[in-house]
Every structure is written in C-alpha cells, then in structure tokens.
Amino acid sequence: MKVFPLCFILLFFSFSSCNESIEHVKLSGPVFGTSYAVQYYSDQGVNYQKQFDSLFTVINNSMSTYIPDSDISRLNKNTSNLIDSHFAKVFKASKQIYKDTDGAFDPTIGVLVNAWAFGPEKQIIGLDSLKIDSLKLSVGLDKVTLNKFKVIKENPNTYLDFNAIAKGYGVDVIGRFLESQNIENYLVEIGGEIRTKGINKEKDSPWKVGVEMPHFDGTQSLLRAIELKDESMATSGTYRKFKVDSDGNKFSHIIDTHSGFPSKTNLLSISVIGKDCMTADAYATAFKTMGIARIKEFLKDRPEFKVFLIFENENQELATLSLNGFPE
Numbered sequence: 358m359k360v361f362p363l364c365f366i367l368l369f370f371s372f373s374s375c376n377e378s379i380e381h382v383k384l385s386g387p388v389f390g391t392s393y394a395v396q397y398y399s400d401q402g403v404n405y406q407k408q409f410d411s412l413f414t415v416i417n418n419s420m421s422t423y424i425p426d427s428d429i430s431r432l433n434k435n436t437s438n439l440i441d442s443h444f445a446k447v448f449k450a451s452k453q454i455y456k457d458t459d460g461a462f463d464p465t466i467g468v469l470v471n472a473w474a475f476g477p478e479k480q481i482i483g484l485d486s487l488k489i490d491s492l493k494l495s496v497g498l499d500k501v502t503l504n505k506f507k508v509i510k511e512n513p514n515t516y517l518d519f520n521a522i523a524k525g526y527g528v529d530v531i532g533r534f535l536e537s538q539n540i541e542n543y544l545v546e547i548g549g550e551i552r553t554k555g556i557n558k559e560k561d562s563p564w565k566v567g568v569e570m571p572h573f574d575g576t577q578s579l580l581r582a583i584e585l586k587d588e589s590m591a592t593s594g595t596y597r598k599f600k601v602d603s604d605g606n607k608f609s610h611i612i613d614t615h616s617g618f619p620s621k622t623n624l625l626s627i628s629v630i631g632k633d634c635m636t637a638d639a640y641a642t643a644f645k646t647m648g649i650a651r652i653k654e655f656l657k658d659r660p661e662f663k664v665f666l667i668f669e670n671e672n673q674e675l676a677t678l679s680l681n682g683f684p685e
Contacts, residue, residue, distance in 0.1 A: 375483060383396050388413045389524055395531060395544070395570045398541075398543070412527075424611050429519065432510075432517060433467070447523060455499070462642060489616075489617040494512065494514070495512040522660040525589070525634035525638025532552040542555030550638055562582035562584065566582070568592065569626070572684075580667070590629065591628070593645050594667075622648055630664075653680060663679075665677065666678040666680070
C-alpha cells in the first residue's frame with residue numbers, strides 16, 4: 358500500500374498535569390509505504406510500539422499487494438482464496454460503499470491501476486480504448502462474493518486492491534486497540550489519514566489537524582486548521598501522486614471506474630470527516646471521480662459526512678467548498 362500524506366497534524370509535544378502518572382506518549386515509524394504517528398495519554402506512559410508493529414504486520418499480510426504471499430496477492434494470482442477477518446471486514450465495507458456510490462468506489466479497479474503504472478504490477482504500454490475495454494471485463498466488485506472466509510471471483514483476471522480503504526482501516530485498528538486499553542485521549546495518523554478520540558489534554562481542547570494547500574511541486578503549506586473530537590478525517594487528491602506523459606500532460610492516480618481512464622476533474626483535494634477512518638478514506642476516493650455536482654447531491658441524505666473540496670474554478674483559480682458543516 359503506497360500512499361502519500363495529504364494532511365498536516367499540529368503536534369504539541371509537552372504536557373504537564375496535576376496527575377503526574379498520566380504521560381503524553383508519542384510513537385512513530387514507517388508503515389504501508391508511508392509513515393505513522395500516534396499520540397495518546399496513558400497512565401504511567403505505557404508504550405504500545407510492539408503491539409502497533411504486530412497489528413501492522415497482520416494487516417499487511419492480509420491486504421498488501423506489495424507482499425507476494427499476502428492474502429490479497431495470492432487471491433489475485435488465483436493460488437488461494439482464503440482470507441482473514443481483517444480482509445473480510447474491509448471487503449464487506451467495500452461492497453456497501455461500492456453499492457452506495459454506484460461503483461464510483463471499486464477495489465477491483467486494480468487491474469487498471471496497474472495498467473496505468475500506479476500499482477505494483479507491470480504497466481501496459483500503449484493503452485487505448487480497445488485495451489481498456491478488454492481490461493474492464495474483469496472489473497466490478499459485483500463479480501466478487503464472500504463466503505465466510507473464502508472469496509469467489511467470477512472472472513479469474515479480477516484484481517483486488519484495497520489501497521483506497523486499507524490505510525484508513527489501519528488507522529481504525531490502532532484506534533480501537535488503544536480504546537481496548539482504556540485510552541480515552543488519542544490521535545492516530547497514517548499517511549495523512551486521521552482518527553481522534555477525546556482531547557489534546559495539554560491544550561484542554563479538541564485535537565487540531567490541518568488541511569494542506571495543493572502544491573504540485575512537492576512543497577507543503579497549511580490551508581486550514583480544524584478541530585476533531587471523536588472523529589476521523591481522510592483526504593484524497595491528485596496534486597502529489599500523478600504522472601506526466603511524453604507530451605507533458607498530467608494524469609491522476611485515481612482511475613475513473615466507469616471509463617477506465619485516469620480521472621479528469623477540476624477537483625484537487627477532497628477531505629472527508631466521519632466517525633471511522635476506513636469509511637472516510639473510501640469516500641474521499643469515490644468523491645474524486647464523482648465531481649462536485651454529484652458529491653453535493655450524494656451528501657444531501659448523508660449528514661454524517663462533512664466534506665471539504667479544493668478545486669480550480671472556471672477561471673483556473675483555487676477555490677474551496679465546505680459541505681455538511683465541515684469546520685471553518
């Protein structure tokens with residue numbers, strides 16, 4: 358799972374309290390092709406680094422397309438269709454989001470992600486409509502079913518890739534582990550995807566995170582700082598992960614599930630706030646291919662999601678749009 362961070366986290370590293378046994382613990386490291394950072398307040402400052410690493414290993418062995426013998430890699434190579442409980446949870450969530458978005462979110466798009474050189478497998482040179490149509494025969498999550506811990510593919514060429522949801526799921530796994538240890542205040546971040554609970558006890562206020570200003574040159578700056586409490590946020594965009602063809606044209610890593618081609622849209626960045634990070638992660642990707650009008654219509658009946666869009670307007674100027682009460 359290779360990803361790029363799209364959000365800043367505003368970290369506060371000192372903490373003092375009248376209860377000296379409560380300590381501010383900060384852990385970080387590499388994971389899923391990016392990095393993670395976890396903050397929590399714990400009695401006696403218990404260090405959960407080993408537990409985090411163990412959970413990350415289990416998730417990678419389940420759903421990383423970059424590990425040749427992971428569950429998902431064996432499934433894609435048709436050498437095994439057995440999966441674990443993590444895979445099953447993500448698959449079931451993906452099925453529901455696939456249905457709700459009319460296929461805008463589709464983990465079987467992996468064969469096209471590879472073809473466009475954004476995945477772990479070999480790209481296809483000279484892609485055209487005919488080749489795309491041929492690849493699309495194996496695309497569609499409706500062609501894949503789950504029978505307990507076995508995945509059944511109608512088409513053996515179907516290639517599953519949970520890159521657009523597994524990172525958020527990993528954030529949730531770490532958050533829920535902390536909650537199982539009675540940690541009431543934490544912030545978990547993996548590659549810019551975030552889950553929070555409680556408050557930043559140093560500031561006695563909700564956790565503060567930032568939405569990044571889009572920059573194609575790789576530089577970073579903050580567009581907006583917001584507060585999260587018992588919420589998650591995921592961001593998807595095109596301004597960091599894109600390719601340039603021989604004519605100098607940029608194209609997005611997010612593939613339009615209906616056309617099979619890289620998404621063409623004026624949307625640069627989409628941030629989604631929800632209760633869990635897995636769902637926010639998936640919708641942030643789905644919205645990228647839906648466009649502003651469809652997103653606005655979709656959200657009318659889904660007040661549980663707050664969305665922030667950064668896009669280029671008709672004058673090619675940077676513009677923003679907050680939907681469903683995304684915090685200012």
